């Protein structure tokens with residue numbers, strides 16, 4: 508598939524399982540998912556992960572454990588209160604927890620960290636024969652002209668050059684992979700928000716920068732070679748392009764899930780309005796993050812009633 512249709516979304520198998528486009532994988536007698544600390548020989552991946560429906564990824568290990576615990580409550584799954592096992596414990600790089608149909612995985616900061624674990628989780632879901640899993644990034648971000656604490660459901664990813672592509676050098680040449688997201692999923696997730704939430708949920712583009720400071724037009728990094736007026740003009744131009752928030756993974760997450768033929772969605776909390784400032788104040792972290800989880804909690808119940816009841 509890759510050679511005939513480079514970068515095009517790969518079709519799924521008829522039963523909804525993921526078809527990996529790379530034909531070289533068929534020649535491996537064991538595939539070691541190095542950063543997950545799992546492999547196809549020692550572990551019965553279909554028994555361990557075959558029932559996964561939602562792969563939820565987010566930056567930190569602690570937040571993804573708390574998310575798994577939260578989903579265990581929301582979905583009313585057994586073993587509440589028991590300590591969850593980090594399924595990637597042999598690798599130590601990331602954290603991965605499974606509660607019922609939900610796999611909660613940390614991905615660290617930025618595109619290289621995120622794509623390393625994302626590609627192994629895509630292979631994991633394929634080897635496990637999980638049917639039609641949907642992938643989410645549940646993240647944090649800076650908002651653009653929306654109140655801090657708002658939620659953004661992404662409609663596309665934008666790279667630091669303001670293109671809707673994930674640009675990656677492959678064999679010495681830059682490839683541009685479309686950073687597109689599944690419209691049905693982002694509209695459905697957005698439709699689950701309500702006026703009673705106590706915060707706004709917006710649909711919009713998400714810029715994924717390769718840097719937290721100058722790459723996001725901040726004035727508070729160790730280096731800054733532009734003026735406040737330049738910063739404001741840049742952020743306003745992003746708003747004009749339909750961009751609602753800035754984080755550090757969206758183009759690659761959109762592009763790789765699309766290339767694998769996987770429906771995906773990015774839901775982020777905004778910690779601040781970037782038109783009002785640059786510093787992220789920690790006091791607001793926890794409860795605002797949990798509001799994102801709340802949106803997904805509703806989504807979890809909805810999917811469960813449709814597909815698992």
Ligand code: R2B
Nearest residue numbers: 566616617647754755756
């Ligand atoms: C949001 O927050 C992190 C940086 O603080 C980064 O991973 C992102 O996308």
Ligand code: URA
Nearest residue numbers: 647648649753754755
């Ligand atoms: N994460 C980012 O990448 N940027 C922000 O402004 C906040 C969180």
